[in-house]
Amino acid sequence: xxxxxxxxxxxxxxxxxxxxxxxxxxxxxxxxxxxxxxxxxxxxxxxxxxxxxxxxxxxxxxxxxxxxxxxxxxxxxxxxxxxxxxxxxxxxxxxxxxxxxxxxxxxxxxxxxxxxxxxxxxxxxxxxxxxxxxxxxxxxxxxxxxxxxxxxxxxxxxxxxxxxxxxxxxxxxxxxxxxxxxxxx
Numbered sequence: 001x002x003x004x005x006x007x008x009x010x011x012x013x014x015x016x017x018x019x020x021x022x023x024x025x026x027x028x029x030x031x032x033x034x035x036x037x038x039x040x041x042x043x044x045x046x047x048x049x050x051x052x053x054x055x056x057x058x059x060x061x062x063x064x065x066x067x068x069x070x071x072x073x074x075x076x077x078x079x080x081x082x083x084x085x086x087x088x089x090x091x092x093x094x095x096x097x098x099x100x101x102x103x104x105x106x107x108x109x110x111x112x113x114x115x116x117x118x119x120x121x122x123x124x125x126x127x128x129x130x131x132x133x134x135x136x137x138x139x140x141x142x143x144x145x146x147x148x149x150x151x152x153x154x155x156x157x158x159x160x161x162x163x164x165x166x167x168x169x170x171x172x173x174x175x176x177x178x179x180x181x182x183x184x185x
Contacts, residue, residue: 019096026090085116117161
């Protein structure tokens with residue numbers, strides 16, 4: 001019995017420690033993701049062969065001036081969806097690091113993150129289409145592109161989002177049942 005209590009205490013300490021690390025990683029992403037996008041757009045040659053731009057015929061050195069700024073803005077808007085999800089995930093890890101493991105708020109955070117994944121998967125083709133127009137705008141007429149793609153990556157992200165929605169729903173129901181059982185005693 002004492003061994004189980006000690007093991008559970010040790011597991012909770014590990015969960016709290018790992019959750020704090022994940023919370024800090026999520027926090028760092030708020031700076032790193034926009035900075036990485038800015039670096040990529042400032043060095044367009046690095047982006048020209050990366051999705052969703054791969055396969056597009058981009059004349060010359062690609063976009064310049066305001067088109068790079070607009071490209072960064074479109075990329076940042078797409079990333080803002082994910083950053084919102086990471087903000088909710090950060091809150092979830094904060095709850096875990098505080099030792100709050102099974103609460104309705106945890107389920108809400110997970111649900112928000114899951115919805116973020118679904119929304120990101122559904123809007124990614126639109127952002128990709130906008131970027132395809134921006135980077136090919138300087139091509140000669142007839143060689144500009146509007147490329148819309150929806151593939152296995154988006155399907156996978158949406159699937160994980162839906163899967164996490166179901167888990168969050170089960171967590172909320174479990175919290176409700178635990179609360180009802182606590183009131184019976």
